[in-house]
Amino acid sequence: MTTATKILPTPVIDETVRLLTEHYVFPEIAEQLTGLLRARLTDGAYDVDDAEELARLVTEDLQSLNGDRHLRLKHHAEPVSPKEGEATLAAIRGDFDTSLGGAPRVQLLDGGVVVVELAPMLFPLDWAAEPLGAALTLASRARALIIDLRTNRGGDPDTVAFVCSHLLDERTHLNTMHWRGGERREQSWSQPHVPGPRFGGSKPLYVLTSESSFSAAEELAYDLQQLGRAVIVGERTRGGAHPCRGWTVHPHLEATIPFGRAVNPVSGTNWEGTGVRPDVPCTAAEALDRAHELALARLAD
Incomplete structure (x- = not known):
């Protein structure tokens, strides 16, 4: 009340x-x-x-x-x-x-394409490592993967790095946090090892976004987009890049x-105020079908 x-x-x-x-x-x-x-x-x-x-x-x-x-x-x-x-x-x-620890849906679609929904948040890693690791391990055998962030409102940057670690082959610099005053910085890297098989860095990967996707969800989409690892499908995100x-x-x-601001090592900036711009713009409602079509076409090639 x-x-x-x-x-x-x-x-x-x-x-x-x-x-x-x-x-x-x-x-x-x-x-x-x-x-x-x-x-x-x-x-x-x-x-x-x-x-x-x-x-x-x-x-x-x-x-x-x-x-x-x-x-x-x-x-x-x-x-x-x-x-x-x-x-x-x-x-x-x-x-x-x-929400099953932040991974409420793992679904196999036609053609060996798997959807993993991460929602409603990327929870603190000490909570979420086990359920997210299980979901991503299950999805590791997919021919193509769709990460659904359309209803994800943010969360923990360490959990972003954990998810990215399953989607890349090598330890990779993802982001740098610049804390107040500008003197102290903290880099975020993907992990060299994950607890189980990883989907890896070569198979087709798509990330679904909406105008509600926010904060750490935006970082996940932005990091993968800037690395050229994922195709972002859906709507421009809300635009919040400052950890609080x-x-x-x-x-x-x-x-x-x-108390800090994110700086991407590829772009030299972040998504604050602008949001993450999709590579394939469409409504959030259409994003899953569109990504599935793109995945099937890529696999057919």
């Missing part, structure tokens, strides 16, 4: 401003946003009846300067843990348990703030 009493916005805004100042990957934008939030607070724009409405208003303002879709004030119907990141983990655990963390600022509110 949602909160019924009127929320006091000042402590929420004060804590959100503090977190922006300390953590947001773009300090100059953080400074502008803190001024905006304080001005809106003074003007009474946040004098609302409940936490859900406050979350909506603050999120609109947070995203108003540079459109960063990871920069949010998230509402949780149930009270959440005050520990950093615990609110997000608690919210997604139920999704993990009801969550901090509880009220029993029902979590501020998610990006």
Whole structure:
């Protein structure tokens, strides 16, 4: 159930401003946003009846300067843990348990083409390695593979690397994270070994996307596209490339703030704001049939 009493916005805004100042990957934008939030607070724009409405208003303002879709004030119907990141983990655990660990469908289509749906998230790797490894091992015998990310809303970059490791033959540089301040960087590479046979780097591979595909799902599609490993089929994705963390600022509110930016080693940039552009544009509803047709034609050749 949602909160019924009127929320006091000042402590929420004060804590959100503090977190922006300390953590947001773009300090100059953080400074502008803190001024905006304080001005809106003074003007009474946040004098609302409940936490859900406050979350909506603050999120609109947070995203108003540079459109960063990871920069949010998230509402949780149930009270959440005050520990950093615990609110997000608690919210997604139920999704993990009801989606077979993030691989709800492995399906054999005509012609030896297999579909593996990864949804609704790429869950933390310590949760997801076993179920995703099982699904990808089962799919490794396919003549062609379709990875369905149309309903995937993001997740863990380590899980992106784990999936890529099953789809490549050699250890490969996938991405570099540039943390706030620009001095510290962290590279992401595919793994040299996987727990079982891999689909590998030579057989036909297609990735399905939609306008709902987001964050880590976009990274998976983008990494494979930039490497020339996969054909992206479907719609342009939402465009969120900044890794973020969550901090509880009220029993029902979590501020998610990006603290880094992704840089692809091939393109030298990322998909922030632009989304991943499909190689074969079509509606999300048509994407599976279109990819299957492309796979069958490639195999016939």
